[in-house]
Amino acid sequence: ILSLIISPNNIQYGAPRADTVLDREGFANGYSYSKYQPLWVAYRLTDHNVTNKVCSRDIDTFKTDKFNNHKSAEPSDYTRSGYDRGHIAPAGDMAWSTNAMRNAYFMSNMSPQVPQFNRGIWKDIEAKVRDFAIQEGSIYVYSGPIFTTNNCRTVIGKTCSIEVPEAYYKVLLSEKEPRTMIGFILKNEASTNDLITFVTTVDEVEKRTGLDFFNTLPDDVESVLESTVITNRWF
Numbered sequence: 757i758l759s760l761i762i763s764p765n766n767i768q769y770g771a772p773r774a775d776t777v778l779d780r781e782g783f784a785n786g787y788s789y790s791k792y793q794p795l796w797v798a799y800r801l802t803d804h805n806v807t808n809k810v811c812s813r814d815i816d817t818f819k820t821d822k823f824n825n826h827k828s829a830e831p832s833d834y835t836r837s838g839y840d841r842g843h844i845a846p847a848g849d850m851a852w853s854t855n856a857m858r859n860a861y862f863m864s865n866m867s868p869q870v871p872q873f874n875r876g877i878w879k880d881i882e883a884k885v886r887d888f889a890i891q892e893g894s895i896y897v898y899s900g901p902i903f904t905t906n907n908c909r910t911v912i913g914k915t916c917s918i919e920v921p922e923a924y925y926k927v928l929l930s931e932k933e934p935r936t937m938i939g940f941i942l943k944n945e946a947s948t949n950d951l952i953t954f955v956t957t958v959d960e961v962e963k964r965t966g967l968d969f970f971n972t973l974p975d976d977v978e979s980v981l982e983s984t985v986i987t988n989r990w991f
Contacts, residue, residue: 765800769896769929770971772796776824778864782856783845785864786900792829792918793867796900796967797845800931801889809851816857821864828863833913839920842869844899846882867901868912868920872946881926881940884951888990892930899926902941902964920944925961927969928990929981936989937970937981952991958982 766784771777774786774795783799818841821828834841845865850856859865869878889895901921903909910920926940939961940954958969959982970978 767798768800769798769973770969771798772898772967772969772971776826778821778823780855780859781853782850782859783865785845787823787864789826791901791903792833792913792916794844794865794900795965796898796969797865798896798898799845799849800894800896801849801885802894803890803892805849805852806886806889811851811854811857813847813851813857815854816861818861818863818866821862823864829866829913829918830915831863833863833915833918834866834868837868837912838871839868839912840871840874841866842874842878844901844924846885848882849886849897867924868918869924870944870946873942873944877942877947877949877951878924881942881951881954885926885928888928888930891990892932894931896929896931897926898928898967898969900924900965900967923964925965927958927961929970930989935981936984936986938985938987938990952987955985955987955990957985 766779775789776787778785783797785794786796788795818831820830844867845860847860850860902923904922911917921944923941923943929937937958939956939958941956942954
C-alpha cells in the first residue's frame, strides 16, 4: 500500500488492502489502479457533521485526480456509457467542509452505477446513514463496490477500462456504547425494497469483498461485532 498523508481519524480502524490510500480531508480512499475506482472509502460521520452544513453540493464538478504518477478516470469516460458517476464517499456526507465536499468530486471517488440505482436505493441508503449518525452520535463508515467473480465482466471508459461492479456495500460501526456493527449489500440495479432487506453481517461483506475491516480492534471484540447484527438498534 502506498499512502498520502495518513490521518488517524479517517483510518483509525484500519486500512484494508488497496493499491494506494488517498487520505484527504473528509475521507480515506483505498484506490485500485486496475479498476479505476475505490475498493473502499473510510471516514467518521458525526451528528455534528450532518447537521452543520457549510456548503452545498453544487460548489464543484467532477474532475480528474492525479496521484503517485497515476491518474483517475476522466469525467468523459462515463459520458454516454449508460452508467452514472456514482459517489462512494457521498457528497452529502461532506457538506460540513468545503474542502471535503470538493474531494468527494474527484473521479477517484467515482464508480459506475446503474442510474436507477444511484438515484434511487443508493441515494436512500446514503440518507439513512446520515440518519444513523444523528441517532448514534458518531459512526464509522466503510463503503465500496463488489465485483463479479465470473468472467462476464462489464467495462466502460474511453481513456481507461473501468469495471462495473455487480453490487455495493456499506459497513457501519456505532461508536456509542455498547458498540455495534451493521452491514448492507445492494445489487447495482433499481430496487424498491425496504433498506432493512439489504442488512447483513460485516463478516458477510468481508467474505464477498475479500477485505478486512476494523482490523485495529482487538480480535475478540472484532469477532463478536462483525458476526452479529442487532437490527432493532439501528432501525
